[in-house]
Amino acid sequence: MKIFVRFLVALLLLGAIFGGIFGYKFLVQFQPPEGAGEPRPANITAAEVETLEWRGQRSAVGGLTAVDRVNVSTEAAGTIDVIRFDSGDAVSEGDVLIELDKSVDNAELAGLETEAELARIEFERAEDLLPRRAISQSEFDVARARLDSAEAAVQTQQARIRQKTIEAPFDGLLGLREVSVGQFLSPGSSIVELRQLDPIYADFTLPERFLSDVEEGQRIRISTGAYGDETFEGEITAIESGVSPETRSVPIRATLENPEGRLRPGMFARVTILEPMTRKVATIPSTAVSFNTYGDFAIRINETDEGLTTERVQIETGETRDGRVEVTQGLEPGDRVVGAGLVKVRPGQPVTIDETMTLDPDEVSGR
Known part of the structure; x- marks a missing residue:
């Protein structure tokens, strides 16, 4: 029994010795360093409230x-003889685009011109005979009417022939060609689209x-x-x-x-x-603003005796342009704010400014 008591006492002594050793090492290892209770400074990018001149806009x-835009078409029926353009060509007013076959029309014109020449000769003869009373006034009038009718027929045929040469009605750019050589076109057929x-x-x-x-x-x-x-x-x-x-x-x-x-x-x-x-507006980068339902805010950087600290500031915003936001209330020109990463910075936290990084507002989008 005495041996057992001695053995138990020895175990308790050993436990107390080893427990003290391990407890000491634990306290030394996990003891917080000096100043650990203070918030650590955050490294941030700063942006300044700048005054810019913005022109009002809608x-x-x-x-x-x-x-001008038109589907070039033909007034007269005919078969395409020559195409003088390619798809996508730039053309000027009066440039020839299409020529239809005119062989039959030219033959008819030659016949009408011959009839007109005969009518002119007969009229001139009647004009010489009328003063000598060799013909009556009515016969002279008939000769003049025949000449007028023949000349009108020639002009009509010439106009019909001109209709078979399709020209650009104004300067512009042609679209895709819709016809081919040898194709028969009826009046109103689409040839190509022309746009100015x-x-x-x-x-x-x-x-x-x-x-x-x-x-x-x-x-x-x-x-x-x-x-x-x-x-x-x-x-x-x-x-x-x-x-x-x-x-x-x-x-x-x-x-x-x-x-x-x-x-x-x-x-x-x-x-x-x-x-x-134009009007003068105070602006900050859009990345420096936290937009939410309960109001927009930015984090201002204040200089204190202990260094730089942050402050959450409620702001009112206006227009957003080229990556910058108009601040109508809450900040003044010259104030500095946290330029990006607002979720990583707490109000009242000490900060240091990383001067090696700058924000380019043109590379960030607005709201």
Whole structure:
């Protein structure tokens, strides 16, 4: 029994010794370093509230329309003898596109010209005989009527022959050819589509409440899906006289120069209507704003005795352009804000600014 008691005491002593050793090592290993309770500074990118001059503008969507557009066709029936154009050619007014077979028409013209010449000779003879009372006045009138009729027949045939030469009615760009040599065309048959591309129209609509803000001569800027961020400028040249009762919007037409023909009819266009006056606005990058249902906010950077700290600031925003947001209330020009990554920064947290990184607002999108 004594041996058992001694053995139990020894085990308890050993346990206490080893427990003290392991407890000490645990405390040393997991003891927090000095200053660990303080928040660690976050490395951030800063952006400054900048004052810019923005021109007032309205946005709309529309489409491009050719100033003149026509399906070139024929007035006279006939078989195509010569085609003088290729698909996609640029043509000038009066350029010959198609010539129909004129052999029969020319033969008929020759016969009519012969009859007209005979009628002219008979009229001249009657004109010489009338003063000598060799013919009656009625016979003279008949000779003159025959001459007039013969000359009219010649002019009619000449016009019919001219109809068999189809010309471009205005300068423009041809579409795809729809006919072939030897094909018979009836009156009205479509040959090719011709569009005038310079200048070109941009047609769009605005809600009626903005009607008082637009006028002829006002500048506009458009962009299309084909050319990305590239823009083209023109001016408003016509405003519809009435408002659509279905949509309560007013159709508007602007005219743009298009010397290289890059803009094509049917293109979708995003239209920006520029107001003549500019205004100064305070702006920050859109990445520096947290947009949410309960109000927009930014995180301002304040200088304190302990260093730079952050503060959540409720702001009111306006327009968004080119990756920057207008701030109408909450921040002042010159204030610095956290430029990106707002979810990683807590209000009141100390920060350090990474001067090696800058934000390019043109590379970020708006709302």
